[in-house]
Amino acid sequence: MSLEWRLAWRNVWRNPRRTGLTIAATVFAVVLVVFFVAMAAGLHEKMIEDAVRLQSGHVAVAGAGYFENRTLEQYVVVDPAVEAAFDGAEGVRAWAPRVLGFGLLSKETDARGVAVLGVDPEREPEVTTLAERVQRGAFVSNDTPRGIVLASRLADNLGAEVGDVLFLYSQAWTLESAFDLFTVVGVMKIPDVNMDRSFAVISLADARDFFVYGDRASEVAVLASDAEAAPLVAAGLRSTLEGAEPVDVRTWDRLMPELVQFIFLDDAAMYMLLVILVVVVGFGILNTILMAVLERTRELGVLLALGLRPMAVFRVVYVESLALAGVGLLLGLVLAIPLVLWFEGHPVALTGEMAAATELFGMEPVMTWKLKPLNPIGSTITILGVAALAAFYPAVKAARGRPVDALRSL
Amino acid sequence: MAILEARGVHKVYETRGVETTAVNGVDLALEPGEFTVLYGPSGCGKTTLLNLLGALDEPTRGTVHLLGRDLGQLSSAALAQLRLHELGFIFQAYNLIPVLTARENVEFVMELQGVPAGDRKARSDAILAEVGLAEMADKRPLEMSGGQQQRVAVARAIVGRPAVVLADEPTANLDSHTASALLDLMLQLNRESGVTFLFSTHDPMVIEKARRRVRLLDGRIEADEREA
């Protein structure tokens, strides 16, 4: 270790109480930053995963214009050639064709407008979590024709239970009226309140029959290995399906722009507060280093008088500040990382009002943490950056002093 | 009866396992109205003895009685009370509270004593005039000379009407002319209002003017002579 470094390091410990308080503040900030960033990362990843596994997977393939309009008019034909294309595409974990229509579902005098989703009973559970959400009864199957699964609030509002027969009225692809009787085979709980009020599932075969849709599908939902792999999978599918009829291949972030924007706003609010926290701690470091420099004016004068170059004095002060922040940072990370990893393994289930409030966002009431490598790296850069900024003024002040003035000051 | 009395007082300091005896068995009694000087070479224990007599420190052995009360038996709050009402202190330097003006420094003690504002004003005016600083009343310590600061310190020490004023080398930082004037001031106060003074010093001029001289050497009283 060079002399300058040794000098700076020993200076850090000359006033242990002051150093201790400054380090404690830094540790506090680092723990909060790492913890909250990991909490937000976990929350957002869960939101994305929940939404993706509830809706159209990581990538959705549909006829051109479907995502804007969501009507029967836009479709993809799922023939054996297309099936083969999906099966052979790289990065596709699973895929499922679906038909989406809207209709009026009634039981006796009660009626509700609903979105009716036709799903393949075999393939759908591989892509989305719809089948797992069934609370009573069973999911649709090819063995029970004209079976329907209702979202729980919809079932409550209609007063319908498993076994009840409902009347579904809509308009077929051929623009004729479409109506038929369906038997409730199951009730499922959907976290999104609005969707829970107005959503029902029937089998793909029934949907194609009811809407007179042939071998068409509204969309094909595709599951990739994770959200980050979605763009690659989408690009692969785009090139494979090229040349067939016009199709639109979209990744989850383009399917749910409001989710992406919500995450952005949520992040913005959180980072704003973390920045304030770090700035406050930065002022603490500034004050400590400034006081250290001012009370050592005479000593620094001696160093200058001995022939130490101003740049070297500047460096000594700088290294002192970075060492101060570095110790706090290290301690903070040593505390925060195991803490966050523990929480990563032990998600916290919310209850009562908190749980109810998360439902407003269509989320499951569970808090999860996720430590991404960027989190501690970013924290490190931020804290050291703030320390570097905070040390600038005191360091300049120390280096600028003339030996004579400095020696006279005591 | 003695106002302030030390009986068999010892003070032993321990620093890093090494014991130093600063005061080594001192018996000393001050009578009301006395003007006494404590002198001796540096390190003979003058300051330590003054601190012990002034209830600023506790003796390792022995007792100190102020107005007949054993200081060793009193709580720290009671000691603070005694210092406030019965003792006045003057130090070598940095005596005054730097953020307060001369008048505020003088009034400080009276405020702590609970003297009403009107009385405070009258008494601080009178005492500042007496020490010759009527015009400097609204100056802060940094704006005054060392001699003026010590005069304010004297004013502050006697304004609370204490039984005894203890002064630790009050003239050490002053030139001989100023020192002499300060001493004359204290002598005059002693004569006029009968305040008991105890000094520590090694200034021959101060020793000269005192009416009782106690010489201290290695923590023991070596000589104690009174003027007739």
Add this chain to the structure above:
Amino acid sequence: MGGRTAAVLAGLRRGGRFSTQVFAAIARDRILWRVAWRNVWRNGRRTGVVVTAIAVGIAGAVLSMAIQFGMVFQMVETAIATDLGHVQVHAPGFRDDPGLDHRLDDGGRAGGVALDELPQVAAWSPRVRASGLITSPRSSAGIQLIAIEPAREAAITVVSDSMVAGAYLDGDARRVLIGQALADRLHVKVGSKVVVSATDVHGDLAGEAFRVAGLYRTASLEMDRTTVFVRLSEGQKLLALGEAVSELVVRARDRKDAADLAAELGRRLGSEADVRTWRELAPLLVYFVDMFDQMAWIVYAAVFIAMAFGIANVLLMAVFERTREIGVMRSIGMNGQRVVGLVTLESVFLVLVGLAAGFALTGLGLFLLRDGIDLSRWAQGLNALGVSNTITPVLRPADVLAPVVVATITALLAGLWPAIRASRAQPADALRHV
């Protein structure tokens, strides 16, 4: 065990007595105030840095809370202004099962009479609510059908002010209002024909053709996608309701009156009607607002804990470099309680100066943001939450109170250690310190 408890209790009692004496000293000795205040300014640079830190921390935290609360406030406002109103009156049972089975058969007349007499009521209007299907030549969608009296409804909700094309429901018969988002989905425009179908009160499927009178766009994407308005009489006819209505929606003169109004109305209408405030009608929204409230306190606490280290540090430095001075004060009769009082006051003054600077900075920020923050880039995310594109920060009393309370606690706690340190030393030891 018992002995230890007794010792702890005695310690607590001593501590309690000591702090009472400290506060008594602060209250009695004005000189402590003067000395503490001047001490704050003795090291201008150091004080300046701490005050800046406190000010930036407070202004930052309060402003970002104000912006976020501005959003929450808008969510509530949007919900009230687009649909909820302040108070709603239904037939008993409607809340659990919002269908046509639970209706006000008298057309809400009893409620209307009571409402006209209540001074807190600004406006009220009857509505019919049903679930249905809207069909255009190109497409169909599930909808919430609301039948309104156009003129009365305009005094309560914002739909009449939110028209982006065509006109609000006026003289012409058989007209509907739909959201811009729904129109896009159905590929219809003003003047297009649509069919609205629903199950009527007898359970029969009823359908009727309407023309689109106008398109609206509110801050709530959910509403724009799903809510269709028709004239009350036409809704009643479609659903074979006679003169029955689903609900009365009420706007109070002041949102704070909602609870009183609902209570009074409930008393007058007895068991014939179910009267609810917006808080009861949208419990999730209320939970969300409450959650936000709690979060705000956590944020303030976190920022102030970070500051407390800095404040304690400065006080500790100040006490340390003034050791001798404190020794002089003790030798002229200041007791421990007064010394603690002095340092505590210094801490409180330091924080108060920071608070004042912080609120000045907050005021400046609010002034600069008085026209709101344009967030149209993230409009979809906001509208999905029921928040419009421009957010105006809203400063609540709690946002002023919280920093003051938390800051005072911080000042007292941060000053404690230095204060006790200062009061502990033997006066003689302190005097030896140069």
